[in-house]
Amino acid sequence: MKLRSLFGSLLLACSVQAAPELPRLEVRGQATQLIVDGRPYLVRGGEIANTASSDLEYMKTSVWPNMARLNLNTVLVAVAWAWIEPEEGRFDFTLVDQLLAGAREHDLRIMFLWFGSWKNSVSSFVPTWVKHDQARFPRVRLASGDSIEILSPFSTAARDADTRAYVKFMEHLREVDPQHTVVMIQMQNEVGVLGDSRDRGDAANTAFAASVPAELMAALQRNEATLSPALLRLWTAAGKKTRGTWTEIFGDSPATDELFMAWHYARYMHHMTAAGKAVLPLPVFTNTWIVQPEDKRPGDYPSGGPQPLSLDVWKAGAPAIDLNCPDIYLPNFDEHVAAFHRSDNPLFVPESRGDRAGVANAFYAIGAHAAIGYSPFGIDNTARLVGLRPPPGTPAPTDLENLPLARAYAVLRDQSAFILEHQSAGTLRAAWLNRDKPAQDIKLGNHTLHVELRRNSRDQSFMSDTGYALIAALGPDEFLVTATDVQITFSPATPGDPIDGIADAETGTFRDGRWTATRKMSGDDIMLNYHLAEQAAAHQSGAGLRFGPDGPTSQRVTLYRYR
Ligand code: DGJ
Numbered sequence: 385m386k387l388r389s390l391f392g393s394l395l396l397a398c399s400v401q402a403a404p405e406l407p408r409l410e411v412r413g414q415a416t417q418l419i420v421d422g423r424p425y426l427v428r429g430g431e432i433a434n435t436a437s438s439d440l441e442y443m444k445t446s447v448w449p450n451m452a453r454l455n456l457n458t459v460l461v462a463v464a465w466a467w468i469e470p471e472e473g474r475f476d477f478t479l480v481d482q483l484l485a486g487a488r489e490h491d492l493r494i495m496f497l498w499f500g501s502w503k504n505s506v507s508s509f510v511p512t513w514v515k516h517d518q519a520r521f522p523r524v525r526l527a528s529g530d531s532i533e534i535l536s537p538f539s540t541a542a543r544d545a546d547t548r549a550y551v552k553f554m555e556h557l558r559e560v561d562p563q564h565t566v567v568m569i570q571m572q573n574e575v576g577v578l579g580d581s582r583d584r585g586d587a588a589n590t591a592f593a594a595s596v597p598a599e600l601m602a603a604l605q606r607n608e609a610t611l612s613p614a615l616l617r618l619w620t621a622a623g624k625k626t627r628g629t630w631t632e633i634f635g636d637s638p639a640t641d642e643l644f645m646a647w648h649y650a651r652y653m654h655h656m657t658a659a660g661k662a663v664l665p666l667p668v669f670t671n672t673w674i675v676q677p678e679d680k681r682p683g684d685y686p687s688g689g690p691q692p693l694s695l696d697v698w699k700a701g702a703p704a705i706d707l708n709c710p711d712i713y714l715p716n717f718d719e720h721v722a723a724f725h726r727s728d729n730p731l732f733v734p735e736s737r738g739d740r741a742g743v744a745n746a747f748y749a750i751g752a753h754a755a756i757g758y759s760p761f762g763i764d765n766t767a768r769l770v771g772l773r774p775p776p777g778t779p780a781p782t783d784l785e786n787l788p789l790a791r792a793y794a795v796l797r798d799q800s801a802f803i804l805e806h807q808s809a810g811t812l813r814a815a816w817l818n819r820d821k822p823a824q825d826i827k828l829g830n831h832t833l834h835v836e837l838r839r840n841s842r843d844q845s846f847m848s849d850t851g852y853a854l855i856a857a858l859g860p861d862e863f864l865v866t867a868t869d870v871q872i873t874f875s876p877a878t879p880g881d882p883i884d885g886i887a888d889a890e891t892g893t894f895r896d897g898r899w900t901a902t903r904k905m906s907g908d909d910i911m912l913n914y915h916l917a918e919q920a921a922a923h924q925s926g927a928g929l930r931f932g933p934d935g936p937t938s939q940r941v942t943l944y945r946y947r
Contacts, residue, residue, distance in 0.1 A: 407567040409667050409706055409730070413808035415754035416730035418667065420493065420567050424804040426750065427567075427757020428793040429495070431460035431735055432764040434503070438467055440482050447764050452490040453784040454769075455793035458567065459492055460734060460759050464499040464509035469549045472513050477556045484565050495734075495759075497570040498553070500546040500656070504574045504673065505686040507535045514545065521545070524577050525585040532579055537645070537652045537688075538587035547656045554663040569666050570734060571657050571705060574673040575649050576686020581641035583648075592644055596633045600647060601626055603700035610726075614693045615643070638681045643697055645688025650701030657704040669707035670698075671734045674720060692723040699728055711735035711761070713772065717745045718752075718816050725753040735761040738769045743792040743868070744816055744852035747936070750796070751814025751854040754807040760789065795866060795936045798894040802864075806856040817851040817870060830860040830878045831943060838869045838930060841912060848933060861887075861943045864899065868935025871912055873928035874943055881945035885925045886910055889941040905929075905939060 405422045417424040432447055451459050461483055469475055480496075487494050499509035507515070507523075514521050514535075521542045523531040535542045557566055577583055582592065604611065604619060605626065611619075622635040634640040657668045672689045679685045690698040690708035698708055709732045710724045717736065725731040731753045736745050738760025749755035760768070767774040769787045784790055796803070806812035815824040815835035823836035833855060838847045848869035856864045865872065874884035889905035912928045913919055919926040925946075929939050 404563050406664075407564055407666055409756075412804075414810035415804075415807040416756075417754075417804060417807065418567065418756045420564070424801075424808070425457075425567070425757075426796060426800045426804055427458045427732065427759065428456050428796055429458040429460055429734070429757050429759030430454065430456050430738065430763030430789075431497070431759050431761045432462075433762055434462055434499070436764050437461045437463065437483055438479065440479070440486075442764075443483065443486050448486045448490045448492065450764070450766065450784060451492055454763070454766075454787065454790045455785075455797055456763075457493060457797070458495060458757070458759070459487060459763075460495045460497055460570070461487075462497045462499050462509075463553065464503075465501075465514075465546060465549050466509050466511040468553060469511055472511070472545075475549075475552050475556075477553075477560075480553070480556060481560060484561060487565050488563075492565075493567045494565055495568045495570060496557075496566055497573060498550060499573055500550060501535045501537075501542055501652075502572045502575045505576050505578045505689075506533050508533070510535065510546075514542070522585060522587075524580075524583040525588070526580045527584050531585075534577060536583055536585050536588065537575075537648045538583060538585065538591060543652050543655055547659050550656050551659050551663055554660040557666075558664045566666060568732075569660070569668045571653050571668050571670055574671055574686055574689060574711065575653070576673065576689035577645055577683060578686055579683055581638040581682040581687045582645050588648075591648065592630055592641075594629065595627060596630055597647070600697065600700050601633070603696065607696060611696050612692055612694075614639075615696055618643075638683070638687075639693065642682040642687045642691070643694055645682075646690070646694035646697040647701050649688045650690075650698045650705075654702035654704050657702065661704055667706045668704065669709050669732060669734065670702075670705055671709050671711050672724075674710050674712065674714070676714070695724075695726065695729060707732055707756075709734050712745070713737060713761075715818075715820075718748060718821075721749050721753050721755070725755075731755040733758045735759065737761075737772045738763055738789050739771050740788045741772075741818075741850050742769075743788045743936075744818075744850050746789075746792060746796070747852045747854045747866070748814045748816035750803060750807070751812050752816070754812070792936055795938070798897075799866065799938075801897050802856070802894065802899075803854070811857040813855045815851075815853045815855070815867075815870065819846070819849050822846060826855060827877050828855060829857040829863070830876060831863075831884060832875045832877045833863070834873045834875065835867075835870050836872075838871050838932070839912075841914075844913075851931075852936075853931070854936075858940070862941070863943075864938060864940045865929060865931070866936045866938040867929075867931035868937070869931060869933050871928055871930045873912065873924060875923060876945055881947040882923045883920070883925055883946050884943045885946055886927045887942045887944040889929065889939055891937060891939050893938060899940065901940070905941075 524534040746758035767778040851869035853867035890901040892901040913926045
């Protein structure tokens with residue numbers, strides 16, 4: 385009897401395993417990282433076309449297997465309110481279950497994009513019973529008096545109906561996803577009013593004439609030292625009052641309308657996010673349609689989305705939302721990530737490009753801004769991995785494993801633990817180069833690294849038009865660089881002998897998480913310039929590191945100094 389009960393307890397002890405940890409965001413040293421299965425996780429993502437996830441056959445044949453071949457670990461997949469609540473109160477999660485099964489079969493994680501009230505500002509993914517009932521679910525009204533197909537964020541009925549569906553969805557995930565295939569949720573998609581700078585319906589007009597909410601005023605005063613410069617300028621120009629209406633606090637301009645809409649979108653989405661987190665507290669982010677160069681005023685772009693101008697308003701209005709993220713298709717990627725990455729807003733790029741330039745973006749975001757990860761949009765159309773907007777009919781590449789993104793993601797996979805450690809230690813940097821910005825100096829350890837686009841060693845002309853480098857300091861004089869199409873020279877950044885020479889260099893790869901050297905680098909490999917008299921006069925050795933076009937490749941270098 386005793387033996388049997390001992391055996392029983394042993395069996396029980398063996399079968400009771402710790403439940404998989406819920407994905408979360410955690411500040412680790414100098415970076416905020418996504419923790420999955422209890423460990424820091426670097427997102428090698430890709431977002432599929434808006435409606436691809438409603439087509440299970442397509443997912444099975446073309447999406448899941450290709451995502452695995454491209455070395456993704458995470459796929460951003462839409463789930464629409466209309467698809468799960470086709471009739472009010474009747475929920476159908478078959479699609480969600482199949483999507484989870486497909487991802488698991490290919491060892492992939494999911495970020496679900498909740499296409500509820502708004503997708504690219506409009507309300508196209510709401511159920512038809514919502515579309516039909518304009519009296520119950522009012523739309524945004526323009527200055528002309530016309531209403532548009534955007535649910536008004538001032539509609540409590542819309543907010544509550546969307547919240548009910550979202551909470552049901554989260555309840556379902558809690559039940560069917562104990563292993564946390566789902567690691568983050570995107571709340572809505574690129575919200576804001578198009579066609580006017582604000583909603584001009586009755587409820588909106590009443591709110592606009594009222595005082596700016598006390599919580600927002602308190603946040604402005606509390607965070608004055610770190611407010612976005614543009615927001616601070618508006619508040620200061622209007623006399624930096626501590627109470628008043630929207631126009632009294634921020635002045636009478638379309639920018640004030642934008643801040644007003646930002647507050648009300650934030651409140652709506654905070655309400656939904658908080659209700660969802662009460663059920664399943666996964667990290668939640670938003671994505672932003674950023675201002676385009678041709679836009680003249682809010683409403684040309686969605687007015688009220690989390691733009692750099694209004695990030696402080698969003699932080700105050702939607703504390704349940706963890707990240708506000710940019711969708712970046714514009715060429716000045718570096719400026720946009722800098723505008724979104726703040727100490728209270730870690731960086732994740734949910735939409736961008738997936739070609740060679742996209743790979744440079746990914747490495748730069750991860751290295752220069754400690755990004756949680758990167759995700760090109762429309763990745764199921766693999767022609768987009770060759771160029772940003774391939775003309776219709778462009779044949780899909782077949783050799784997926786050799787596309788720049790697949791090669792880059794393979795390297796990021798092998799280096800993940802190393803990269804995440806260096807993000808956390810603050811010893812990771814990145815360069816992002818093109819013909820407009822062909823060179824960048826990076827100070828790291830005891831040295832300045834001069835990173836520039838790869839040049840022809842004979843005539844010094846550029847050999848490439850895009851290049852990038854991810855640089856980790858292994859010590860004050862030692863670096864591990866992963867790069868494509870750049871060359872790097874060095875200068876001392878501390879007092880002492882004035883010239884940096886290469887003591888030792890090698891190529892290598894990461895195997896089982898450890899650096900494994902493959903070849904010594906010297907001679908032709910490291911000589912970038914043989915004009916030694918000129919080089920000496922410029923305190924240069926003529927030697928450096930060169931990375932070719934078939935990257936990313938890695939080199940480890942140790943420097944010494946001479947005079
Ligand atoms: C941005 C949106 O967020 C995506 O869903 C998609 O519509 C792309 N634009 C298309 O370029």
